[in-house]
Amino acid sequence: QQQVKQSPQSLIVQKGGISIINCAYENTAFDYFPWYQQFPGKGPALLIAIRPDVSEKKEGRFTISFNKSAKQFSLHIMDSQPGDSATYFCAASMRGGFKTIFGAGTRLFVKA
Amino acid sequence: NAGVMQNPRHLVRRRGQEARLRCSPMKGHSHVYWYRQLPEEGLKFMVYLQKENIIDESGMPKERFSAEFPKEGPSILRIQQVVRGDSAAYFCASSPDGAGANVLTFGAGSRLTVL
Numbered sequence: 001q002q003q004v005k006q007s008p009q010s011l012i013v014q015k016g017g018i019s020i021i022n023c024a025y026e027n028t029a030f031d032y033f034p035w036y037q038q039f040p041g042k043g044p045a046l047l048i049a050i051r052p053d054v055s056e057k058k059e060g061r062f063t064i065s066f067n068k069s070a071k072q073f074s075l076h077i078m079d080s081q082p083g084d085s086a087t088y089f090c091a092a093s094m095r096g097g098f099k100t101i102f103g104a105g106t107r108l109f110v111k112a
Numbered sequence: 113n114a115g116v117m118q119n120p121r122h123l124v125r126r127r128g129q130e131a132r133l134r135c136s137p138m139k140g141h142s143h144v145y146w147y148r149q150l151p152e153e154g155l156k157f158m159v160y161l162q163k164e165n166i167i168d169e170s171g172m173p174k175e176r177f178s179a180e181f182p183k184e185g186p187s188i189l190r191i192q193q194v195v196r197g198d199s200a201a202y203f204c205a206s207s208p209d210g211a212g213a214n215v216l217t218f219g220a221g222s223r224l225t226v227l
Contacts, residue, residue, distance in 0.1 A: 006154075034216045043116075043203055043218035044155065065144065089154060093214040099168055100205075100216055104154040 002027060006103025007038050012112050019077040021106045023090035026071065030092040034100070035064065035075050038087045048075070048087070080110045117186075118204050120131045126227050131191040131198070134224045137206030143213060144187045146172075147181060149201045149221070158202075161187060201214035 005024045013019045024031075034049035047060045050057045050064040050073065063076040077084055087107050093100040117136040125131050137144050142162055147155040157171040161181035172179065176194075180189040191198055201223045205216040 034215070036218075041220075043205075043220045045218065046215060049215070087203075095214070098214075099160050100159045100214060101157065102155040112177070 002101055004101050004103045006090050008106060008109040011031075011112060013080045013108065013112050015080065015082060016111055017080050017110075018109055019038045019080045019084065021073055021090070021108075021112070022072065022089055023103050025041065025074045025092050027092070027094075028071070030096045030101075030112060033066065033073050034066070034091050034093075036048045036089045036091060037100075038089065038105075040057075040093075048089050059105070064082070077108075080108075082112045084108060084112045085110050116204055116217050116219035118202075118222050120222060121220065122223050123227060124225045124226070125194050127195055128193050131194050131224055133191075133202050133204075133224070134186040135188040135189070135204030135206075135219060137204075138208075138217055141206035141208050141217070143207045143209070144181050145205045145207075145216065146187075147205065148201060151200075155203065155213040158189070163164050174191045191224070194224070196226045199224055199226045215222050 007022050027050050035047045036044035037047045038044040048059050048062045050066050052068050061078045066073045087105045090103040090107050119134050144161045148160040149155050159179045160168040160173045175193045178190045201221045204208045205218045207213050
């Protein structure tokens with residue numbers, strides 16, 4: 001119930017391509033779905049987030065698509081760049097804070 | 113604003129010793145969370161604290177691990193009698209009250225190595 005399942009585990013994309021990472025959740029009490037980006041040796045940093053009252057949110061090259069009925073959400077990175085190479089975590093939390101549950105992470109490598 | 117400050121950044125301990133990890137949240141943040149990250153794995157929730165209170169410790173092992181967030185000073189994650197399996201990166205995050213309570217800001221982590 002508290003899990004967030006993320007796929008794929010790793011992803012290799014050509015420069016300029018689209019990177020797509022998927023996540024699924026079970027607990028319908030989750031109402032905040034962020035994505036975090038982590039570079040080696042650093043802490044995760046918030047990239048983009050969505051609430052379930054919208055189906056899509058776009059910030060620059062990063063887009064979250066949200067399917068409430070399927071309990072799935074995904075991150076799309078358009079025009080992927082080598083500098084995007086990092087580990088990406090989807091996450092979910094309930095309104096008011098408490099704990100945030102993270103997916104297992106996706107290691108993205110963008111080939112130049 | 114210096115962000116979330118964690119220290120030490122790297123800590124080496126021998127089996128059986130104690131490890132103390134410190135976290136100063138962002139200014140104005142009253143919620144502190146500790147996560148553990150094993151190599152090549154995701155972030156596992158350990159404990160959620162507010163000032164002087166443990167709110168949720170469901171992810172923290174019952175033995176050897178403890179956490180506090182005193183009225184004054186940083187939050188402390190304490191691991192007693194460390195074992196090799198405790199080797200990991202420990203991340204602290206903080207968040208404010210109100211609408212931003214679930215927006216986490218992470219520190220750079222403390223990397224514990226147990227010999």
